[in-house]
Structure formats: C-alpha cells, structure tokens
Amino acid sequence: MKASDLFVKCLEEEGIEYIFGVPGEENADFMMSLEQSDQIRFILTRHEQGAAFMAEIYGRLTGDPAGCLGTLGPGATNLITGVADSNMDRAPMLVLTGQGASTRLHKESHQVMDVVGMFEPVTKWATQVIHADSIPEITRKAVRLARTEKPGAVHVELPEDIAKWETDKKPLAVKKFRRSVPDDKAIDRAFEKIKSAKRPLIVAGNGCIRRRASKQLRMLCEKTGIGVVSTFMAKGCVDMDADYCLYTIGLGAKDIVSCAVDAADLVITIGYDMVEYHPSLWNPDGDKEIVHIDFLPAEIDESYHPEVEVVGDLAHALWMLNERVDAAGALEFDLDQQKAVRRDMWAEFTAHKDDDTENSIRPQKVLWDCRQVMGPDDILLSDVGAHKMWIARHYQCHEPNTCLIPNGFCSMGFALPGAIAAALVHPDKRILAISGDAGFMMNVQEMETARRLNCNLVAMVWEDNAYGLIAWKQENEFGKHTELDFGNPDWIQLANAFGWHGHFVANSRDLASSLEAAFNEQGPSLVVVPIDYRENGILTERLGKVTCSI
Template sequence: MKASDLFVKCLESEGVEYIFGLPGEENSDFCMSLLNSKIKFILVRHEQSAAFMADVYGRITPKVGVCLATLGPGATNLTTGIASANMDSSRVLAITGQTDSHLLHKESHQNMDAITLFKPITKWNWSIRNTDNIPEIVRRAFKISLEEKCGATHIELPQDVAKRQSEILPVKQFPIMRSKPHPELVKAAVKIILESKKPLILVGNGCIRENSSSHIRQFAEKTGICSMNTFMAKGVISDKSERHLQTIGIKQADHALIAMKNADVVIAIGYDLVEYSPKNWNSDLTKKIIHIDFTSAEVDTYYPPTVEMSADVEYTIDAILEELEKEKQENSSIDYPKKEMPELFKQIKQQVVDRIERHKNDQSYPIQPEKLVTDVRASLDDKDIVLSDVGAHKMWIAKTYNTYEPNTCLIPNGFCSMGFSVPGAIASQLVYPEKKVVAMCGDGSFLMNVQEIETASRLKLPIIIIVWVDGGYGLISLKEMDEYGKDAFTKFNNPDFVKLAQSFGAIGYHIKSTEEFPKILEEAKKSKDKPVIIAIDVDYSRNKLLLHDDFEK
C-alpha cells in the first residue's frame, strides 16, 4: 500500500482515536489517507494548541495523544506544547511533514532540521527514509512514549517517502508485564516505616499517569500514615480524607511544608523532582526517604533514597502492605496501623482547611481568589474536570481547589507553559462529553490560544472558560515586587470579553458582582453545544500569600 496509508494503518493498530493538528502541503498525502480512516482529525487553529490537546489526551486516557503539523513553521509551532508534554511526562506522539528527502542536504523552501530541533524535547525521534521501516518506527515511538517515565516522541515523514509503496504490515503489539520489587527492599522499607514517628506519604505525578490511585488510597488508609500531593497528583488521594494534608509545591508558601519539614520519613510515590525540588523539604539531609516509582530515582543531593524500589507501583504497594501485615501478626504491639495522627499534622490539616474556606462567604468585588475557587468547586461534581493555566491563578487553584478524584484537576507544573488550559479543555470534553469541563486562565494566558474558541464552537463543545481578569501578568509582577520593590512590563489592556466570545459563536459574560458569579456559572452549565466565556475581575491584593506562608495568618 501507499506509505501514508501504511502509516495511518499503524496508528489505527495502536488504538489512535484522534489526531490534533493542521494540514500542510508536505503532509497532504497523510491527510488524504486519514480520509479513509476511522481516526478523527481535529483541525485546530494553531499547532501549539494541537500539542496541548495531545498532551491532555495522553494524561486523561491510557493512550498516546497524537498531533500533526507540516514542516518548518508548523513544526516549530508544535515545540512548546511538545516540550511541556515531555517534561510533564505525558504520552504524546508528534508527527511532522518534511520536504522531499533528496532536498534535505541543501538550502530549500521551509527546509529545517526538525529532528535536531525535537531531540532535546522528546524521549526519541526519527525521520522515515524507508517505507518498509514505517511499522517498526511507529511501534517504537508508541512503546517509548508509554514506557516510564512517559513522555513525547516525534516522527518526521518526508513528502516523497509518503508517496512510495510498501507491502509491510503493522507490527503487532503485546501487553507488557512490569517487574515486582525485590523482597529484601520491601523488608527494608517496612522496617523504616515501623520505626518512624512522623512518616509522610508524598504522592507525585507518576501516580496519576498509571492510575494507581486506588492502591495508594488503600496504602494510606491501611497504614494510617498522613499524606500530601504535588500539583499534578491532585486527587490521587481525596482532599476529603482526614489524614490528607493536601497540596504542596510552592516553595516556602506552603503551610503543609511545615509537616514535610517535621517528618522523619518521606515515602515518595511517583514523585517527579521537576515539580518540586527536594531541597525545599530536605535541605538538612536528615530524612529517610523511601522511593517508590516505576523508574529509579533522579540523582539529586537532597534526594538520597534510603530504600529505592524501581518497580511497578501497584505491586510495590501491595508487597509493602503484605509485609506490614505479616509483621503485625508476629508482633501485635507494633504501631500499625498508626492509630494516632501526630498533633502537629492535625493542626496543619485544620489550618489548611480553614485557609481554603476563609473567604467562601466574602462578597467583596473584585472577587477574592479563594471565593472564586470555592464557588467553582461547589458548582461541579466530584468527577467534573478543571484545567488550570499558568499564572497567579494556578497557585490559588493548587492551594485551594479541593480535588476528590485523579485527573479532575489538571495543572501543568514541569515546563509550565501558558496557553495550556483552553486547548486542554477541548481535548477533555472530546474524551468525556458527559462531564462538565472548566478551563481557568488568567487574562494573560487566555489570549495566548484564544483562537481555539473557534475550534470549540465548530465542534459544538460546551466547555466553560473562566478568565481571571487583573490586566497584567500577575505572577511575574508579584515576584518582581517581592524582589525589587517594583514591577516592570507586566501591564496590558484587555478586549471586550463578551463581544470576543460572541464573535467566535460562543456565549460571553463579564461578571459585575461576586453574588452574580455562582448564578452565571450555573447558567453556563446549561449550555449543550456552545463554549461559554466568563470574565471576572479578581482581587490579587493578597498574592503575597503565594510567596510567604506567614503573610496572612
């Protein structure tokens, strides 16, 4: 068959459901082949958005998200989203077109070395030169993307190669069984847990990727050990849990950091150091660390594991629980499960909850960040999805949005690229049409991919976009003021958000009072086939709380 047809057949065999992207002259053969495929092509308005959509698809499903761009500027536009997916360990495959292979050695129209460009922002990438290699290359790209730690891969398909013929069939795939932990390491970990006075479970991004939530919840419940999560692991353990101290990840501004600094043992499960440096909680190198992840620990001065278990997370947790139960049967006097929650941890849990709820009845306008977040939380079901963009609002969402299920509060926290939430909401709504999907973004990040409102309107997706309006890049301004006493180049003007929404065929609101917000939010939820944009002015006067935990007691 034609090489582009073979490529598409290989994608079908991998279970690809959607491809997000833009057509171009050099990937036209591939697009023509897609016309005869069951794979749905989602036309976007900018390639960066295609990458963000593939990123979110790869986070909330067990599959690889796929995005497509042409050569040159199409490929370069993908890079921010691909770098973000790779650093956040999201399963993504980027496909780019290329000029005829006989022109690649010299100066030619839009010719650029995309393989070198994508190399540092992917786990693996390759340019197809032989049509008979397509099945192996595609299978390899998917396998590497799915292997822990997950990440992005990239395949380049030159225009002339896409037109050639091949008689090779797609490579069959078989399930992969992951390894179990070594019994001696399990015993060593259990000994440390039983000897500990103030152990803590630190839940990281790896637990979201592998859907390990039920096992980790069971581990926390059966051991009685308190827990907390990074930004990207929100919901792995429910914030309703009495012994869950909620979210950490804002350096010195986390109240929960007090607990981390007082813990004698940290059980780090699926912890990605890119999210939150261990220097913040182990600067004195006094803690015993039990590392549980699919891969070995990153080398870091402040993260020297006492016990390092690189194996399937679910197998490992089950093995530890089994060994703990065996120890309990042999010695009934040991403190397992831990009956008493350390008094300090009780106080921290109560204070975290109090801080979240402190402004829930505040009707002042512009709206307080906590009030905005608690109103959104009250309006949504436990399994509805909120996506945060990057900016000051991201910090407030991470700190104050109660999350009860995994993958229901998505926060990019490795590469931290602005412009993530709107395209991410589109992908989420495609995957889960029955759920309410809310993108929360600042007025800075919203306009970075505002063109995708047309995509959402065309696809008749009722995503809700809440724009936090303050007329500036609030987080940058905050940090400049904190360090220099003044800010520089952070202020801008905004469009009329209502007219902007209407021009895209969406529904638009600009809230004028805090009392109005929950009513408009309920109205927005009634939309069945139109995106809704809600702009609301936000009072950021207490943003210092994001940098200094003691700014407001």
C-alpha cells in the same frame, strides 16, 4: 499501498483515536490517507501549539497517546512548546511532522531545517522515516516508548517523497508487556523504615494519578493513617475528604503544609518527579530520611539521597507494602502535626467562602465556588500564571486527573486547547478551564475550534490586565515590578464574535449561579471574573510568618 496509507494503518493498529493539527503541503499524502480512516478522527486546529496541548490532555486523561500534526519548518516549530510540556509532564503523545523530499534535505532548501534534531531534547525519541518499509517498526516503537513509564512525547517525521513510495509491508500486531515489579528485599527494607518511624509522611507525585496506583495508595493510608501531601500534578490521588489528605505542596514559600514535612522523621516519596517541586525546598539540609518508590530510580541530587529505593511498577509496589502492613498488624504513629496541618489548611479554604464583594473577587472565593459547582469527577484545567498558584493551593480534588495543571514545563496557553480535548474524551463531565487574561489570549484562536466542535466547556478568565504572576514575583524580590500591564478585549463581544455564550461576573455573590448557568448552556461558554490580586501580596506576607501549630 502507499507509505502514507501504511502509516495510517499502523496508527489504527495501535488504537490511535485522534490526531490534532494543521496540515501543510509536505504531509498532503498522509492527510489523504488519513481521510480514508474510519477509526482515527482528525481535529483541525487553528494553531499547532493548540494541537499539541490537545494531544497532551488526551494522553493525560487516557494514558494512551494521541497525535499532533504539523508540516515542516514553521508548522513543526509551532508544535514544540506543547510537545515539551507533554514530555516534561509525563503525558504520552505522538508528534507527526512532514518534511521536504529526501532529495533536497542535504542542501539549503525552502523551509527545510533539522526538525528531528530540534525535537530530540523535548521528546523520548525523535526519528525520520528514511524507508517506507520501516514504518511498521517505527510506529510500534514510537507508541510503546510514548506509553512506557515514564510516559512522554515521541516524534516521527515523514518526508513528502517517501510518503508516496509503494510498500507491501503490513502493520505489526500490538503486543504489550507487564512492567517489572520491585524486588522483595527492597520492599522489606522500605517497610522496616516505615515501621520504625514515628512521624512518617507520604509525598505523592505525578505517578500516583494512575488509577491502580491511586487505589493502592488509598488502601495504604486507610490501614496506616499516614498523611499524604500531593504535588500539584498529584491532586486527587487521595480523596480531599479523607483524614489523611494533607492537601498540596509546591509553592516556593513555606506554607502550612510544609509543617508536616518539617515534622516528619521519614518521607516516603511515591511517583515523585522533582521537576515539579525541587527537594531543596523541602529538604534544604539534605538530612531527611527518604524512601523512594517509583517506576524509575531516583534522580541524583544532594537534597534527595534516599536510604531505600523501590523501583518497579508503582501500583504493585504499594500492593506489596499493603500485604506487609496486613501481616504486621496495627502500626502506631504520632500524627498530631498532620492533623493540625489539615485543620489549619481547611480554615484557609473556608475563610472567604461567604465573601460579598463588588467589582473585584478574591481568588479564594472563586475557587470555593468552583469546587461547589464542580462534581467529584468533573475536570478543571489550570493555565499558568498567578491563578495557578491559587488553584494549586485552594482547589482540592476527590479523584485523580480531575485537576490538570502543567507543572513541569509550565507553559502558558495550555488550558483552553486542553479543555477541548477533555470535552472530547469526557463529554459527560463538566469541563472548566481557568486562565489568566494573558494565558487565555495566547491561544484565543482555539475558541473557533471549540465552537466548530460544539464542545460543552466553560472557560473562565481571571482579569487583572497584567502578567500577574511575574508582577507578584518581582514585587517579592525587588519591592516593585517592571512594565507588565496590557489591555484586554471586550470579553462579551469576543465571546459573541466566536459564537460562544458570555458572562462577566462583577460581584462575588453572582459567581456560583453564573457558573451553573454557563454549564447548563449548550456549547462553549466564557466566564470572566475581575480578580483581586491584592491577595497575592497578602498571602506572601502571611506565608513569611507561618508558624507550625499542633
């Protein structure tokens, strides 16, 4: 068979379900081969960046990679932002690019550049197929690396002439392995630290949204009562209704949740990625006792120097801890500060739930209504901007992977294409993408993709006619901001032009009913809210005066 046929068969063997992308001349053979597959569905997107975000969300929701595809040169460069986002947010992904014929790669040539070299800094592995017979090994290695903790993106480049080569090789069978488990002595040391602590606290990171890890974490907290502070990407690792859920940490300023960290005499980090929330923000003096539990050893940092490191499968590590808790019996801790944090944060969440405002709606009210309309297993995706800070702080979750926030690479333009992938993976769930007006317009072309696929999703835009997060940060530091205002389209006409349903919600009292109506419409719906970002400055001022109550 042709090399491109073999490549597709190898991807089928790996169980790949979707490839998102924009084809070009140099991957025409691959596309012809892919068209013959009855297992892999190709989703044509309107921009390669959108394709990469779709593949990222598929990976985050399933734990398995999807493909994103572009041609050489500009097709490949268009992919790179979404690829970097996936890699830094620990989502498995296959990046598939075409390339000019191997006979012209050594010289100046049309659209030819070192694509493999470009992807190396933003992937776990990037390689070029230089012989058709190597495709089975490359594909097996690529998928294994993409899925191996911590997951990420892997790039494979197939030159156009090699795609045509004949080969008699066959796909390699998929053989999976069990992750290594932690050392018993390390678990014993961690448990002794926990037993001797008076005010232990868990900081849960991205690794805790794995289903098995979340289950074992909840069991540990039920047995001990130890509170859990989640990073943005760990939302839902414990149920928001549980007494030990202390909500989310990650704002640059000190927040109420920080009081629990300040009071802790032992911080147990579980599946924590410092790329999300740097330890210098919660351990500025480097004096906190830390137990690190994760798939990998701790990153070296002067503010993060754990006394104990438990390295291995995260769910198994928590199971081992739970076994020791059961054997030891009841543990006694002082959890008063943690109870106060939960009480005070809940007061924050409910403060504006009954707002009745016109022509401008507070972020707190929007998110309260979103939470009421969304079920426990429904999925909210946040773009990047000022709204992300409010979602991170005020939208809490019942289950893992029900609030998807980009928080490592933090790329704008993420939410709309991501929502399309979420709707494909979970057509039975409500999918809500929240974007600022700036982030939404960065991948607005994918409105056509959503319409063509007839996705049931709701995209909500918070309109402030500016780059609101940058304005917020500049105001905080300099007392003013630079030129950041812009105009917007007529949103209802935009929705109509793409065949979407459209809603402009000017009054807070109408928001919940408008959202409910949008979710009950067939196909994609746009809901636009004029947002009251005066609340940004008010929040900053209040956070600057936070005092810890008990």
